[in-house]
Amino acid sequence: xxxxxxxxxxxxxxxxxxxxxxxxxxxxxxxxxxxxxxxxxxxxxxxxxxxxxxxxxxxxxxxxxxxxxxxxxxxxxxxxxxxxxxxxxxxxxxxxxxxxxxxxxxxxxxxxxxxxxxxxxxxxxxxxxxxxxxxxxxxxxxxxxxxxxxxxxxxxxxxxxxxxxxxxxxxxxxxxxxxxxxxxxxxxxxxxxxxxxxxxxxxxxxxxxxxxxxxxxxxxxxxxxxxxxxxxxxxxxxxxxxxxxxxxxxxxxxxxxxxxxxxxxxxxxxxxxxxxxxxxxxxxxxxxxxxxxxxxxxxxxxxxxxxxxxxxxxxxxxxxxxxxxxxxxxxxxxxxxxxxxxxxxxxxxxxxxxxxxxxxxxxxxxxxxxxxxxxxxxxxxxxxxxxxxxxxxxxxxx
Numbered sequence: 027x028x029x030x031x032x033x034x035x036x037x038x039x040x041x042x043x044x045x046x047x048x049x050x051x052x053x054x055x056x057x058x059x060x061x062x063x064x065x066x067x068x069x070x071x072x073x074x075x076x077x078x079x080x081x082x083x084x085x086x087x088x089x090x091x092x093x094x095x096x097x098x099x100x101x102x103x104x105x106x107x108x109x110x111x112x113x114x115x116x117x118x119x120x121x122x123x124x125x126x127x128x129x130x131x132x133x134x135x136x137x138x139x140x141x142x143x144x145x146x147x148x149x150x151x152x153x154x155x156x157x158x159x160x161x162x163x164x165x166x167x168x169x170x171x172x173x174x175x176x177x178x179x180x181x182x183x184x185x186x187x188x189x190x191x192x193x194x195x196x197x198x199x200x201x202x203x204x205x206x207x208x209x210x211x212x213x214x215x216x217x218x219x220x221x222x223x224x225x226x227x228x229x230x231x232x233x234x235x236x237x238x239x240x241x242x243x244x245x246x247x248x249x250x251x252x253x254x255x256x257x258x259x260x261x262x263x264x265x266x267x268x269x270x271x272x273x274x275x276x277x278x279x280x281x282x283x284x285x286x287x288x289x290x291x292x293x294x295x296x297x298x299x300x301x302x303x304x305x306x307x308x309x310x311x312x313x314x315x316x317x318x319x320x321x322x323x324x325x326x327x328x329x330x331x332x333x334x335x336x337x338x339x340x341x342x343x344x345x346x347x348x349x350x351x352x353x354x355x356x357x358x359x360x361x362x363x364x365x366x367x368x369x370x371x372x373x374x375x376x377x378x379x380x381x382x383x384x385x386x387x388x389x390x391x392x393x394x395x396x397x398x399x400x401x402x403x404x405x406x407x408x409x410x411x412x413x414x415x416x417x418x419x420x421x422x423x424x
Contacts, residue, residue, distance in 0.1 A: 098129040106132070106172045115162075116169055119145055135175045139276060142166050146260050146272060151241030156263040159240055163262055163272055164226055176275075192277040194257060197248055199223055203230065204247040205269075207238060214238075218269065227262055229270050238264050244271065250381065253279050285324030288394045292319040292345050296331050299340035299356060312342055319345055322394065324387050325376040327357070332369035335359050343374060347390050355379060 103113045120128040123141030131138050146166065150159050170176055197203065199220050207214040214237075218230035238244075242261040247254055256278045259271040297312035317331035327343070335341060339359045347353050353376075361373035379387070 095127050095129055099132075102129055102132045108169065108172060112165060112169050112172075115145075115165055119166075119169075122148075132173060135173075138170065138173065138175055139274075142170070143258075143260065147241045147243065149241075150260060150262065151239065153240065156240075156265070159262050160227070160270075167226055167273075192255070193275045194228060194246070194259060194271075194273045194277070195223060195225065197223055197228065201248065205230070205232065206245045206247075207236070207242055208245075209242070221268065225273075227270055227272060229268050231268055236264075236269070238269070240264075244269075246271075255279065285326065285388060286391055286395050287321055287323040287326075288391055288398065290319055290322045290394060292322075292347075293317075294319050294329055294331075294343060294345035296329065296333050296344075297342045298333065298335065299342055314342070314344070320371070322387070322391050324391060325379050325384055326360075327374045327376070328371060329374065330365060330369055330371050335362070335370075335372060337362055340377075341374060343376065347387070351386075353383075353387075355383075 099117075100113075103116070108116065116131060117128060119138060119141035120131040121141070122144040123131060123134075123137040125131060125134065125137050131141065146162065149162055153159055153162075197220055199222060201220050203218050203220065205216060205218050216232050216234040216236060218232045220228060221231050222229040238261055240261055240263060244259050244261065245256065246259055247256050249255075257274050257276060259274055262270040262272055264270070294317045295314040296317045297314040300312055315331055315333045317329045317333070319327050319329045321328035329343075333341070337359055341357050341359060342354075343357045344352065344354045355376045355378045357374040357376045359372050360375050363371045365371050376383075376387075
């Protein structure tokens with residue numbers, strides 16, 4: 027042991043001052059483990075491994091969610107009886123609609139309409155076959171029907187309170203429309219006449235020579251009664267001066283005609299519109315209540331009645347416009363104001379009027395206004411309206 031100590035001491039004496047200093051630095055008590063290179067490498071390796079694991083877990087979760095979404099899509103497609111071709115087309119529509127979960131297209135009608143429009147516009151513009159375009163349009167309509175997205179349409183025209191039930195399918199053959207195409211910053215505008223309208227497409231004949239191709243989007247305006255419809259449709263084909271367009275259920279009211287308001291006093295009968303079909307044999311039909319029309323403004327009426335109604339309710343209205351001319355129509359309550367001791371004053375918009383019906387009411391309104399103007403002129407007096415007519419304004423202008 028003494029020999030070993032002597033040898034170690036001799037080696038220590040042989041070291042230079044610099045070598046002794048370097049050796050002593052290895053025993054520095056203040057040296058931190060965080061600055062040790064092996065510790066840093068170990069921590070970096072652990073962080074890298076954890077990152078790889080997290081990325082793997084996230085990928086597995088995405089694949090699992092995608093598989094579940096695919097399974098739900100197949101289940102929904104089976105439940106609705108879609109063919110293989112219809113499923114593939116619906117997947118394309120879902121992708122074009124830019125929705126996160128593709129099975130959501132079964133319950134989101136706006137997403138379906140948006141995706142279908144993009145698919146039609148893209149494929150119509152690239153396909154040179156008219157038959158292929160018509161087949162695509164027909165297949166999309168079949169899918170829409172199987173998904174339950176075909177809205178119920180109504181035979182009458184003006185619908186108060188929005189565009190529920192309106193479709194380009196409602197436009198009758200022979201009606202005139204205005205069509206506009208925007209291309210490269212230029213607008214092509216012309217009139218057209220509807221020459222065919224079925225469940226799949228409607229065909230119009232432009233009044234002027236136009237140049238268009240499949241996939242072009244037309245903005246259409248159609249005036250019906252007291253309203254102007256506006257909607258966009260896609261060109262399916264243009265041949266022999268006939269323009270074949272797709273249908274749409276997305277109808278917008280861009281404006282409504284404003285009508286002169288005149289005070290009148292006409293007896294009327296009003297009843298609540300039956301909302302259900304009665305199987306009871308004792309059911310005697312709608313129960314009419316008497317009322318008085320106090321103001322006339324085209325298809326808008328202001329009337330006093332004791333019938334219990336709410337805004338948005340439908341009613342049946344019967345009154346004599348002029349001698350021998352009876353108006354019988356469906357109306358929608360657009361406003362209510364309580365009148366002390368005499369029931370309520372309600373604003374009603376008549377919904378089932380065609381162009382001729384609206385024009386007849388306008389003519390009758392103008393006749394009353396002209397007659398009153400002549401009477402006031404002869405009397406030398408001016409009648410100042412003191413009654414607020416907001417109810418009629420609401421009924422006509424929505």
